Amino acid sequence: MSVYSIKDLEHLSGIKAHTIRIWEQRYELFSPQRTSTNIRYYNDDDLKLILNIATLKNHGYKISKIVAMPPQLREQEVRKIGEEDQTYEDQMSVLTLAMIDLDEEAFSLALEKTIEHAGFENTMIRIIYPFMRKIGILWLTNSINPAQEHFISHLVRQKVIAATDKLQINESGPLFLLFLPEGELHELGLLFANFLLRKRGAKTVFFGQTVPLEALEEVYHKLNPEYILTAMTTKPETGEVQKYITRLGKRFQECEILITGNRIVGQPLDIPKNIRIMNQFEDLLAYTPQLAV
Structure with a gap:
């Protein structure tokens, strides 16, 4: 399982580290582990939670309402948003979740939906490359398993080659x-x-x-x-x-x-x-x- 610093959570979710700390204290959302030098670190489940919270907040949900939801309901609400038109932040969250779970079907479906809506070129420039830059930073700092980065790169590579072959x-x-x-x-x-x-x-x-x-x-x-x-x-x-x-x-x-x-x-x-x-x-x-x- 990958491990993340609070800065990694901020980097991937768009929610400031200071805000995450406040939520952690106020709502007991996370139970981070600590290194031998007393530095917090988080796991895949923590990252999934913060991504779901970020998605709901981007769509007008208040944090007090989000934390009061049972986990199953929270995930259902996120899935509903996923079935509608998504923001770029939502789309990158979906891709990140697919990467964490090594879920090729979820990644491909999200990517195909975005390409259908925005076109291949816009999808690559506005979503995939910002996403890959984020993942690349985590890979360089050993926050994620290299296999996860390779998994995503391979799937995107296939899409690019297929699109090029049509030209x-x-x-x-x-x-x-x-x-x-x-x-x-x-x-x-x-x-x-x-x-x-x-x-x-x-x-x-x-x-x-x-x-x-x-x-x-x-x-x-x-x-x-x-x-x-x-x-x-x-x-x-x-x-x-x-x-x-x-x-x-x-x-x-x-x-x-x-x-x-x-x-x-x-x-x-x-x-x-x-x-x-x-x-x-x-x-x-x-x-x-x-x-x-």
């Missing part, structure tokens, strides 16, 4: 090569970028995970792309990032190189002239206005 390839569109550096396995963002570019008329060649620069250079000279797009989430190692992007800039001088990821966004680096940093997906689309629908 026609525009042979006359500007050519993008998409790859991840050696050792980099976090390809979900790059897969979605591939979808966005193809949807807007670009021709893309997707190489995926852990691609050596020597191999990329060989196909670069064969295909002569206008753009190269990559992401650096965990690789290269922190001390190697500057050296790596310098090599990228020199080896692929005749095209524009677009880079995103934690290893490079907001970092004090010397960026070669033919490299542009992308903070988010909207930056990618703004940089290629000729592709906009």
Whole structure:
């Protein structure tokens, strides 16, 4: 079972830690365990409870009424809300609950409902990626089991690939090569970028995970792309990032190189002239206005 700090509960539910502490004292909602240094920590059941409370509060229920409900009634009220139009916060709560329980059916149903209502692209940008960022932070701090993060990533990956497969390839569109550096396995963002570019008329060649620069250079000279797009989430190692992007800039001088990821966004680096940093997906689309629908 995963364990969460009170900040994790705040992060996932949107309810301030100070408020959670007040409720804990006033209503005895939780019975947190304590570490050897007397720091509170919470379990999956506590997280489920705070997510249900957050959903009900977002729909006008007062906390006094929520805590007076028997647990079964509280869950029934949350399910009723789930059958109606949901806010983005509600949808992320549903996805989080599905992740905790490793419930593929619940996750898929919630995702399909949202896609039907908001469209695939909006669902990814407004719900899935904010959700994945939250989960990624918990994964990096060892608050959740890595299996839970992989479970969700795999399901989302399937949806992105399926949506991309439905798009026609525009042979006359500007050519993008998409790859991840050696050792980099976090390809979900790059897969979605591939979808966005193809949807807007670009021709893309997707190489995926852990691609050596020597191999990329060989196909670069064969295909002569206008753009190269990559992401650096965990690789290269922190001390190697500057050296790596310098090599990228020199080896692929005749095209524009677009880079995103934690290893490079907001970092004090010397960026070669033919490299542009992308903070988010909207930056990618703004940089290629000729592709906009």
